[in-house]
Amino acid sequence: MFTAQISHVVIEKMQKIVGAAHVLADEENLYKYSHDETEDLSFLPDIVVKPATAAEVSQIMQFCSAEGIPVTARGAGTGLSGAALPIYKGILLSMERLNNILNIDDKNFQALVEPGVIVQVLQEATIEKGLFYPVDPASKGSCTIGGNIAQSAGGLRAVKYGTTRDNILNLEVVLPTGEIIWTGANVLKYSTGYNLTQLMVGSEGTLGIVTKAVVKLRPYPSYNLVMLVPFTTATQACEAVNAIFMAGITPSCLEFMEREALEWAIAYTGSSIPLPAHIQAHLLIELDGNDMELLLKEAEQLYQVVNTYDVGDILLGESFQQKEELWALRRKIPYAVRHNSVYKEEDTVVPRAHLPQLLKGIKEIGARYQFKSVCYGHAGDGNLHVNIIKGNMSEEEWTTKLPEGIREIFRLCVQLGGTISGEHGIGYVQKPYIDIALPEVNLAIMRGIKKVFDPKGILNPGKIF
Amino acid sequence: MFTAQISHVVIEKMQKIVGAAHVLADEENLYKYSHDETEDLSFLPDIVVKPATAAEVSQIMQFCSAEGIPVTARGAGTGLSGAALPIYKGILLSMERLNNILNIDDKNFQALVEPGVIVQVLQEATIEKGLFYPVDPASKGSCTIGGNIAQSAGGLRAVKYGTTRDNILNLEVVLPTGEIIWTGANVLKYSTGYNLTQLMVGSEGTLGIVTKAVVKLRPYPSYNLVMLVPFTTATQACEAVNAIFMAGITPSCLEFMEREALEWAIAYTGSSIPLPAHIQAHLLIELDGNDMELLLKEAEQLYQVVNTYDVGDILLGESFQQKEELWALRRKIPYAVRHNSVYKEEDTVVPRAHLPQLLKGIKEIGARYQFKSVCYGHAGDGNLHVNIIKGNMSEEEWTTKLPEGIREIFRLCVQLGGTISGEHGIGYVQKPYIDIALPEVNLAIMRGIKKVFDPKGILNPGKIF
Incomplete structure (x- = not known):
């Protein structure tokens, strides 16, 4: 499919654009960038290039277009579909140095970020300003906004706050020609030609290289309640999911776990959360909002709904730590499964x-x-x-x-x-x-x-x- | 640009597809479909064709593709950018007969509708089931879902619930070839190839003809509070908008009106809402939710915010009727302006x-x-x-x-x-x-x-x- 070889000319050109320190071609690094978290796949790129600006990305793309060299962009390599693997070799474009939060606009509830920003870093920076970037993938501690945009990542809070697609307002994108465009405007509603922004989200790095994103922020909810509800059958747990919505409750998280998912995560993390023998599945539920009284009312309603099923003792996260332990269990399931x-x-x-x-x-x-x-x-x-x-x-x-x-x-x-x-x-x-x-x-x-x-x-x- | 003439052959073909009663070519009807609500523009189509099914639309498109005949789809003609005007003549495709609500799925909070359904009709049908299609254009009593999709209509509640783009899950679309596709799936998150659904929304009938839509519903909020806040300067009213959000309040509507907008609407509707001489602008604000106590708390907070500005007497909609009167004033502004x-x-x-x-x-x-x-x-x-x-x-x-x-x-x-x-x-x-x-x-x-x-x-x- 691609005939161009990565020669010394290419390497020298890349070194000229991004600096010699940011072009990697040694075996160890090629291996490191050859896989993500999808099974045990590994595809070695010819070289790894780490640009630091959109202008550098633009120069790289111009050159690669002219030479017909494949370019595969990569965030943190936490992907689960192998989207960032350079299966046709060529250049692996690591976006890790484009990792600045350029602005948090606490008046307009939006932030301007580079794609290499770790999602949790953005979350914490916005929370400091009373705001909140709600997209919350299980891998938030390592995955990047750019990777999230490429795959339209969802995560734990999409049920109330939407996926990445719903939280992106505007994107700076480098096209294969090297041209740099903005896909839209920094606004909450947009009816000015075709919607290139949400087309770009989820396009898996096949249409352009995202170099900046304007993300939507919301007021940070002051309170939350977290509860772990054990069910004697997995079917009932699934049925309860819908019953909760039918009761008019919109949780900020509503996670389902089969027994073994939780069992393995408990073993993997050494948690002391009880798991009685007759329990076959759990729902992990978070309610959030700005009024604790209302949250307690909603929790009461929720108890009534789940109690119409065959449930065990409901565990309510009492402290910040206990809540974190519950979330950690949920977040560790993928690792526990892999370990198993x-x-x-x-x-x-x-x-x-x-x-x-x-x-x-x-x-x-x-x-x-x-x-x-x-x-x-x-x-x-x-x-x-x-x-x-x-x-x-x-x-x-x-x-x-x-x-x-x-x-x-x-x-x-x-x-x-x-x-x-x-x-x-x-x-x-x-x-x-x-x-x-x-x-x-x-x-x-x-x-x-x-x-x-x-x-x-x-x-x-x-x-x- | 287009050389094909609308001949008797075309008319007969259309009559065969949709039935003779649904092909109009008389002067009165051509005029009726020649304009929307954009200024005083008028472009006569050659003929008006009113299909009743996607299959009919498909046959029409196949024929028009082969013959090179322009096809301009039209909802209710309430558009404000002239998007549905047949400026190159040809066929005006009125979607008014595709006006069925095919299903309201009150378990999955979604509805399957045809494009000719009036937005208010859908709203009322969903409210009967305790659900809610939140997109609320000022023209909701006459505009259609299909027209809303074409323009990515926003309306009064977009501030809390998003625009049409945010509330469409999946679309059935007839392509110019006559092929019928679904753009996505009936799900809340989608990462399966490029996002054709939100690309279609806002594409103004230039990419395909929408023949069915799966829209997202939400639980209908049980309560709301509506208030009209008068300001002595328009700038302060604009500034207060942001202050409200900064205080952590997300109203379900937050409308601004310059003095003359309201003044003309009062005159046009014969309303008795007071408008003192020193008032230069108003904010019309709605809070909604399921807990009246919480709403009153929020209203209290909101009063505090707006009272830091130079405001007159705040009018709180006491009854359903008084609220409706306030909304009617807002909705009638475009008509009052036009009248003036x-x-x-x-x-x-x-x-x-x-x-x-x-x-x-x-x-x-x-x-x-x-x-x-x-x-x-x-x-x-x-x-x-x-x-x-x-x-x-x-x-x-x-x-x-x-x-x-x-x-x-x-x-x-x-x-x-x-x-x-x-x-x-x-x-x-x-x-x-x-x-x-x-x-x-x-x-x-x-x-x-x-x-x-x-x-x-x-x-x-x-x-x-």
């Missing part, structure tokens, strides 16, 4: 009232294809992470039989009105399944749009479609 | 803390170009409708000098981080100004996207760029 076995994670999403059907279907499909799954995720959004555990499966079953099982799971998602990725993106690993979600007409439109932005196809080639 | 004089309405939008600068700038520009303006609008979004009043201006000044003044206003918007349309769209009348908001690179990308969807350029030609 080779696995594949699917990012299924359906209208939330269909969660019980989705979960039931996944287990039936698992029984037929003989794989075990551990499910958890953002139930309030209908977004269920299905972790398929390799366990004792043979290598052959894993590589040949399993993809058929995954196809069935994805077909079920689509039948239920959902799709195959809610927040991780298609990237490299879901690409073989894209036909289940999108007919050829849609794919042709997407390829057409890709061509408008990137006629030579040098940006993150081989991803999505 | 020929005018041009600009849909300026800036980050909301810059509203005082915008208003000041508009008045300075008006003084220089000798035009009077009456401003009102969705101040909570930073979205100010600038009504330029013809009054005694000569026809020559109106047509030659005024556009320069408008250019200056738009340049000011862009300087302040805003843009030239927040919710009305570019359509026909803002097209001469698009270069102020969008550089040629952006326009080239938009033209490229247009070509992907509509290579022959038959959909709503001559709009946006």
Whole structure:
């Protein structure tokens, strides 16, 4: 597909643009940037280039366009769909040095940030000003805003505050030609030509390189309540999710965890949270707001709703520390699963009232294809992470039989009105399944749009479609 | 640009597709569909065609693609940018018969609707089920969901609940080829290829014909408080807007009205709302929620904020009727302005803390170009409708000098981080100004996207760029 070789000329050119210290070609670094957190995939780039400004990105893109060199942008490498892997080699463009919070505008409730800013760093900086960037991926301590934009990351609070797509107002983007554009304006409503901003969000680095973002902030809610509700069956836990919304409550987080997800996280973290034998699933629920009385009222209502199901003792986070312990457990599940076995994670999403059907279907499909799954995720959004555990499966079953099982799971998602990725993106690993979600007409439109932005196809080639 | 003539063959073909009763070519009807609510523009179509199903739209598009006939879709004709005017003649595709609410899914908080559904009809149908489609244009009693989607309409509640773009989950669209696609899935988060859904919203009928929409619903808030706050200066009213947000309050509506806007509306409706001589502007504010105690607390806070300015007696809507009277006044302003004089309405939008600068700038520009303006609008979004009043201006000044003044206003918007349309769209009348908001690179990308969807350029030609 790409004929250009990375020669010394290329390396010297890159060194000239970003400085010699920021061009890496040694084995150790190439390996480091060859993988993200998607399974055990590894694709070595030819070189790693670390620009520090949009102007440098622009020069890099101009050169790579002229030479036909693939460019794959990367945030922190926490992705779960292999979207930032340089599968056609070329330049791995690490955005880690573009990591400044340029402005927090506490009058207009917006911040201007570079893509390499760690999400938690932005959260903390805004909270200091009484404001709040609400997007909260499980990996917030390491993932970057730029990566979040590329994949339209969701996370724990999307149920109340939306995903990354809903919280981006405007983007500075370097096009493959090297031209630098802003996609929109710094406003809450926009009806001035086609919406390039939300098109860019979730385009996985295939249309342009984001070099600045204007993100939307909100007033930081003064109070929250966190509770862990144990259920004797996973189906009932899923059913309760919808009952909570039907009661008029909109939690700021509403997470579902199958027993084993929590069990493994407890073992992994050494937590002392009790897990009685008859408990099969949990909901982890946060309510937030500015009025503690109202929150307590809502919690009372919520207790009434969940108590119509077969639940165990509800644990209410009493202190900041106890709340943090509950969140840490939830955030550590992916690591605990990885620690336990080779696995594949699917990012299924359906209208939330269909969660019980989705979960039931996944287990039936698992029984037929003989794989075990551990499910958890953002139930309030209908977004269920299905972790398929390799366990004792043979290598052959894993590589040949399993993809058929995954196809069935994805077909079920689509039948239920959902799709195959809610927040991780298609990237490299879901690409073989894209036909289940999108007919050829849609794919042709997407390829057409890709061509408008990137006629030579040098940006993150081989991803999505 | 278009060479095909509308011959009898075309008319007969259309009659065959939609039935003879639904193809109109008489003078009276052609005139009726030749204008919307944008100034006094009128462009006669060759014929008006009223399909009743997506399948019919598909047949129409196939035929028009083959013949190169322009197709301009139209909702209720309440648009304010001339976006639905058939400036290149051809077929005016009225979506009024596609007016069914197909499903209100009160479990998943979403509704499946056809584009011709009147917004207020959808609102009332959802409220019956305890749910709520929050997008609330001033023209909600007549405008349609389809028109709202085309222009990304905002309205009174966008400040808390977002614009149409934020409330659309999935769209069925007929492409110029006649192919029918869904743009996404019926889910709250979506990371499965490019985001075609929010690209379609606001594309003004230039990329495809929307034939079904899945809209997002929310629990209907049980209570609201409405208050009218009079200010002795318009600048202070604008400043108070930001102070309200800075105090941590997010109103469900926050409208600004210059004295004359309200004065004309009072005269137009015969209202008895008092308007003392020293009052120069008003904020009309709604708080909503499920807890009356909390609302009263918030109202108390809000009183404290606005009382730091020079305000008159605050009017609190005591009854449903009094609240409705306040809203009716606000909703009637556009009609009152029109009743008063020929005018041009600009849909300026800036980050909301810059509203005082915008208003000041508009008045300075008006003084220089000798035009009077009456401003009102969705101040909570930073979205100010600038009504330029013809009054005694000569026809020559109106047509030659005024556009320069408008250019200056738009340049000011862009300087302040805003843009030239927040919710009305570019359509026909803002097209001469698009270069102020969008550089040629952006326009080239938009033209490229247009070509992907509509290579022959038959959909709503001559709009946006």
